[in-house]
Amino acid sequence: xxxxxxxxxxxxxxxxxxxxxxxxxxxxxxxxxxxxxxxxxxxxxxxxxxxxxxxxxxxxxxxxxxxxxxxxxxxxxxxxxxxxxxxxxxxxxxxxxxxxxxxxxxxxxxxxxxxxxxxxxxxxxxxxxxxxxxxxxxxxxxxxxxxxxxxxxxxxxxxxxxxxxxxxxxxxxxxxxxxxxxxxxxxxxxxxxxxxxxxxxxxxxxxxxxxxxxxxxxxxxxxxxxxxxxxxxxxxxxxxxxxxxxxxxxxxxxxxxxxxxxxxxxxxxx
Amino acid sequence: xxxxxxxxxxxxxxxxxxxxxxxxxxxxxxxxxxxxxxxxxxxxxxxxxxxxxxxxxxxxxxxxxxxxxxxxxxxxxxxxxxxxxxxxxxxxxxxxxxxxxxxxxxxxxxxxxxxxxxxxxxxxxxxxxxxxxxxxxxxxxxxxxxxxxxxxxxxxxxxxxxxxxxxxxxxxxxxxxxxxxxxxxxxxxxxxxxxxxxxxxxxxxxxxxxxxxxxxxxxxxxxxxxxxxxxxxxxxxxxxxxxxxxxxxxxxxxxxxxxxxxxxxxxxxxxxxxxxxxxxxxxxxxxxxxxxxxxxxxxxxxxxxxxxxxxxxxxxxxxxxxxxxxxxxxxxxx
Numbered sequence: 001x002x003x004x005x006x007x008x009x010x011x012x013x014x015x016x017x018x019x020x021x022x023x024x025x026x027x028x029x030x031x032x033x034x035x036x037x038x039x040x041x042x043x044x045x046x047x048x049x050x051x052x053x054x055x056x057x058x059x060x061x062x063x064x065x066x067x068x069x070x071x072x073x074x075x076x077x078x079x080x081x082x083x084x085x086x087x088x089x090x091x092x093x094x095x096x097x098x099x100x101x102x103x104x105x106x107x108x109x110x111x112x113x114x115x116x117x118x119x120x121x122x123x124x125x126x127x128x129x130x131x132x133x134x135x136x137x138x139x140x141x142x143x144x145x146x147x148x149x150x151x152x153x154x155x156x157x158x159x160x161x162x163x164x165x166x167x168x169x170x171x172x173x174x175x176x177x178x179x180x181x182x183x184x185x186x187x188x189x190x191x192x193x194x195x196x197x198x199x200x201x202x203x204x205x206x207x208x209x210x211x212x213x214x215x216x217x218x219x220x221x222x223x224x225x226x227x228x229x230x231x232x233x234x235x236x237x238x239x240x241x242x243x244x245x246x247x248x249x250x251x252x253x254x255x256x257x258x259x260x261x262x263x264x265x266x267x268x269x270x
Numbered sequence: 271x272x273x274x275x276x277x278x279x280x281x282x283x284x285x286x287x288x289x290x291x292x293x294x295x296x297x298x299x300x301x302x303x304x305x306x307x308x309x310x311x312x313x314x315x316x317x318x319x320x321x322x323x324x325x326x327x328x329x330x331x332x333x334x335x336x337x338x339x340x341x342x343x344x345x346x347x348x349x350x351x352x353x354x355x356x357x358x359x360x361x362x363x364x365x366x367x368x369x370x371x372x373x374x375x376x377x378x379x380x381x382x383x384x385x386x387x388x389x390x391x392x393x394x395x396x397x398x399x400x401x402x403x404x405x406x407x408x409x410x411x412x413x414x415x416x417x418x419x420x421x422x423x424x425x426x427x428x429x430x431x432x433x434x435x436x437x438x439x440x441x442x443x444x445x446x447x448x449x450x451x452x453x454x455x456x457x458x459x460x461x462x463x464x465x466x467x468x469x470x471x472x473x474x475x476x477x478x479x480x481x482x483x484x485x486x487x488x489x490x491x492x493x494x495x496x497x498x499x500x501x502x503x504x505x506x507x508x509x510x511x512x513x514x515x516x517x518x519x520x521x522x523x524x525x526x527x528x529x530x531x532x533x534x535x536x537x538x539x540x541x542x543x544x545x546x547x548x549x550x551x552x553x554x555x556x557x558x559x560x561x562x563x564x565x566x567x568x569x570x571x572x573x574x575x576x577x578x579x580x581x582x583x584x585x586x587x588x589x590x591x592x593x594x595x596x597x598x599x600x601x602x603x604x
């Protein structure tokens with residue numbers, strides 16, 4: 001009797017199971033081979049002010065700002081979703097009656113190699129040629145990759161990374177200068193978001209990085225390197241986003257304010 | 271025919287093979303679930319140490335921030351179209367976690383159930399099937415009971431077919447039990463929910479590269495269903511092959527040994543000889559079907575879901591044909 005019951009339950013499970021599993025198998029095949037049955041939610045491409053630069057390329061009543069680089073250039077971490085592309089024009093606006101047009105070409109996770117490629121492929125030629133100011137934030141992602149290594153490997157890897165970074169940055173500057181000799185270039189130095197956990201050696205490597213960057217940037221007469229570390233170091237709690245890496249809204253405002261002060265002299269004359 | 275199958279299944283259950291397989295499942299799932307639990311605790315502790323207590327307990331803020339950032343990235347005109355769909359999928363998942371108050375770090379029974387089978391499909395599941403299949407025929411040869419089967423006035427192919435169908439029934443039972451046991455046991459560790467959470471799927475391998483442009487989310491129950499269906503398919507294929515070996519070889523030990531060695535060698539081969547095209551046609555290399563589903567696949571030129579499924583079907587068909595031809599033709603001297 002027990003044998004019969006077991007057999008019937010096994011048989012029922014098997015028949016039902018085969019039907020269900022066949023359905024699932026068909027689905028799995030469909031999902032991995034056919035073109036997607038569900039279209040991903042429609043992506044709305046917001047028109048940023050970047051597209052208007054074309055029409056007003058030579059408009060003398062406006063100043064054009066081009067923002068290049070990584071997530072910080074993009075404004076990642078700002079809980080209000082603004083970042084430099086909103087905060088910086090607002091800050092500059094206090095010094096000039098002119099309109100400020102912004103093109104933000106920042107890409108999260110961009111390394112110096114990527115920035116160079118972005119400039120080389122020519123998609124930024126138009127905003128680049130018309131820009132009065134170019135804000136660059138790059139290098140953080142280059143440098144961050146060495147953090148996970150042991151001290152010995154760190155030092156070797158740092159040299160390699162720094163060499164390629166500096167050579168990329170040099171080429172970036174050459175491209176910028178060749179298509180736009182007059183724009184003011186503002187380079188944002190790196191701050192250390194991991195203040196609590198970095199070792200002494202890491203701090204010195206990172207200082208060396210900033211120092212070499214500054215030397216390279218400042219060798220160009222119309223370029224300036226603005227440090228961010230002195231602003232952030234004691235204010236990490238106040239200026240850092242919950243992800244522990246990017247600035248938050250207050251951080252971006254503070255940085256924008258600092259950039260505005262540095263540029264005050266040239267903006268007034270424009 | 272029906273009574274023949276019934277007879278075979280009852281025999282297998284009486285032989286305690288099935289119980290043995292289920293016991294292995296219970297033990298291993300418990301161990302895995304416990305291990306996962308430990309790993310989870312350790313990851314959280316590490317995160318807390320690195321980013322402060324807020325990262326693990328007060329994750330809402332971080333998730334909301336990530337959502338805003340991803341939205342910003344989607345809106346960027348410099349975002350290439352390819353990464354848009356994977357970003358959208360990530361946003362949907364994060365939004366779901368936020369809406370349902372699920373810490374993205376946490377494990378759930380549903381997640382565990384799918385992961386368990388994804389990890390088992392290429393070695394552990396085949397092993398269980400081999401335990402069942404390897405002595406279906408050779409066991410009768412070595413114990414001599416095959417005489418009793420054949421003296422009855424039933425064609426040989428019917429006897430073999432009933433054995434084969436009994437094996438398929440047992441495979442369904444194993445898959446069903448694996449699902450039930452891992453959902454239940456992991457439920458005690460991680461809570462029984464998570465079946466509606468979105469999982470990304472829809473990856474394709476195009477020209478040796480993983481293409482994520484068509485990615486979309488399906489609920490976890492549907493994902494698990496697909497994973498277990500693929501596992502069942504793999505079980506049938508491996509079952510057919512070990513069935514053939516069980517027909518060809520008289521000793522049960524030898525038949526288990528042969529198929530185990532093949533399976534394990536297959537894992538080495540896929541590791542060392544991935545650029546040798548001939549190895550792509552081995553069945554052991556094509557068992558990881560679920561990787562195509564979850565996008566965890568190491569893209570190899572020329573291999574995709576359809577290729578792997580076709581290769582496996584051919585292996586299963588050939589093995590079945592060989593079993594039947596050999597069994598009906600051979601002289602049985604006991």
